[in-house]
Amino acid sequence: MKALRSIAFTTTLLFLAAFAGVLAAEPPGEGQPAPAFTYNLLDGSRLSPGTLHGHPYVLWMVATWCPSCQTGSNVVASHITFLRAHGVRIVEMQLANDLGQPGPGLASFHKAVGKSASSPNWYWGELTEAQTAALDPKGDMDLYYLVDAHGKIVAVSGNPAATWDAIAHFATTAP
Amino acid sequence: MGQVLQGIALTFAGPKRWRTYGVALGLGTIITAFYLVMLPSSAVGGFSLIALHYLTPGLALAAAALGYGFALALAINAGAVAQRNRTAGVVGVGGLLAAVLPGSLCCTSIIPSLLAAFGASVPTILGTTGKIASIFAVYEGGFIAASIAGVALSIVLAARSRAATCSLPTHQRGSQ
Numbered sequence A: 001m002k003a004l005r006s007i008a009f010t011t012t013l014l015f016l017a018a019f020a021g022v023l024a025a026e027p028p029g030e031g032q033p034a035p036a037f038t039y040n041l042l043d044g045s046r047l048s049p050g051t052l053h054g055h056p057y058v059l060w061m062v063a064t065w066c067p068s069c070q071t072g073s074n075v076v077a078s079h080i081t082f083l084r085a086h087g088v089r090i091v092e093m094q095l096a097n098d099l100g101q102p103g104p105g106l107a108s109f110h111k112a113v114g115k116s117a118s119s120p121n122w123y124w125g126e127l128t129e130a131q132t133a134a135l136d137p138k139g140d141m142d143l144y145y146l147v148d149a150h151g152k153i154v155a156v157s158g159n160p161a162a163t164w165d166a167i168a169h170f171a172t173t174a175p
Numbered sequence B: 001m002g003q004v005l006q007g008i009a010l011t012f013a014g015p016k017r018w019r020t021y022g023v024a025l026g027l028g029t030i031i032t033a034f035y036l037v038m039l040p041s042s043a044v045g046g047f048s049l050i051a052l053h054y055l056t057p058g059l060a061l062a063a064a065a066l067g068y069g070f071a072l073a074l075a076i077n078a079g080a081v082a083q084r085n086r087t088a089g090v091v092g093v094g095g096l097l098a099a100v101l102p103g104s105l106c107c108t109s110i111i112p113s114l115l116a117a118f119g120a121s122v123p124t125i126l127g128t129t130g131k132i133a134s135i136f137a138v139y140e141g142g143f144i145a146a147s148i149a150g151v152a153l154s155i156v157l158a159a160r161s162r163a164a165t166c167s168l169p170t171h172q173r174g175s176q
Helices: A002-024 A067-078 A080-085 A096-100 A106-113 A129-135 A160-173 B002-011 B017-043 B049-054 B057-079 B086-105 B110-117 B122-138 B140-166 B170-174
Strands: A039-041 A057-062 A089-094 A122-126 A143-147 A153-158
Touching: A057 A067, A057 A129, A057 A160, A067 A080, A067 A089, A067 A106, A067 A160, A067 B017, A080 A089, A080 A160, A096 A129, A096 B122, A106 A122, A129 B122, A143 A160, A153 A160, A160 B049, B002 B057, B002 B140, B017 B049, B017 B057, B017 B086, B057 B086, B057 B140, B086 B110, B086 B122, B086 B140, B110 B122, B122 B140
Parallel strands: A057 A089, A089 A122
Antiparallel strands: A039 A122, A057 A143, A143 A153
């Protein structure tokens, strides 16, 4: 009985610690400003917050081994002209170290998308570990933020292949 | 092989054969419908009807094999009143569950949430999630193939058991 009690107590403590850890690691939410990071891009250049300021954009985090991320990229590729027409930029960032399991790499991922991937409103890069921890502390793959022209997060969602309608709505209504 | 065919034939023989056909077909259709959405769901990061857009002929065939195969195994086992093969049931259910893993564990928040629930820190979650989730992405085809093999094995085990039971004299069946 005593052993059972101590197991229950330890388990409760562990879950409380986990819960506290999860709460402490909340990513930025709706209504909050998007973190003003400078991102390292695939072509070796850097994307500064100033470049994005004044434009609505989708900040999207992917792992290169993740099939839904690849499918989502293909969906975005098929609508990239529409997004460009509405002034929306896509900032597609590889999560640091592909969340611990290196995939084929961003260059290969980018190539698989085809010509549309080189659209001027589509930025490709890799997050640092600190940026990954700040933007995606829960380790979700295929997560994205919809950020308006004022730099405010309008929505947080995931899997563009499944939620394209929300991105299209954002593109047509974002200030 | 002959014993397996005999077991299947015995299942769909007798006065209640139309009921057996109906149950196998109905159950098979329900399970197949589920897998038609489940198998391509890794492409959209979770169980969603949108996954049907990414259904390939190969995945559709796999869904039908799992659905109707499992229903067949169940029908054979259900008909073997005297000697149900528990192993066949376990292998079949195991096969069905294995096919669910890639779509539900790859590219969803289940693995990082489980890691968090077990008290993993943010750096551990960010450094471990990919190691686990990518297994289901990289070996998705293997999981599906293993699932189909499991269901096929459950049919074989159940049918052989059914045929063996029916070949026993009546007084021995009662003692099984």
